[in-house]
Amino acid sequence: xxxxxxxxxxxxxxxxxxxxxxxxxxxxxxxxxxxxxxxxxxxxxxxxxxxxxxxxxxxxxxxxxxxxxxxxxxxxxxxxxxxxxxxxxxxxxxxxx
Numbered sequence: 001x002x003x004x005x006x007x008x009x010x011x012x013x014x015x016x017x018x019x020x021x022x023x024x025x026x027x028x029x030x031x032x033x034x035x036x037x038x039x040x041x042x043x044x045x046x047x048x049x050x051x052x053x054x055x056x057x058x059x060x061x062x063x064x065x066x067x068x069x070x071x072x073x074x075x076x077x078x079x080x081x082x083x084x085x086x087x088x089x090x091x092x093x094x095x096x097x
Contacts (some may be wrong), residue, residue, distance in 0.1 A: 004033050025049055027060045034061060038070050049076040 007016065020026045030046070036066045037044045048057055058074045063069065080086055 003028055004036075023056065026052065027056070031060050034071060035065070036086040038065060038068070042070075045079075046071060046073045047076050047079040048073060 010016075018026075018029055020029070034044050034046060046057055054073050054075065061071070066073065075096060
């Protein structure tokens with residue numbers, strides 16, 4: 001289960017795109033999505049970008065969820081860039097380091 005009612009169940013690894021107007025719209029969709037993943041004992045990575053901050057994401061999920069260690073919230077620059085350079089092989093490998 002994705003945790004997103006309009007999407008329903010999808011096979012693991014499915015990708016989809018979501019267009020939103022406000023930060024609240026984004027959080028209304030992503031919080032249930034990540035909660036569903038965490039309830040299924042998945043490790044989650046949430047790559048955030050402006051206008052969303054790490055504090056916004058943590059607050060929306062709740063401290064008990066984010067302190068579990070089962071989710072990592074990273075700024076997009078940290079996720080996509082290494083020393084200000086984009087390395088597609090690094091990103092496609094799924095490796096953070």
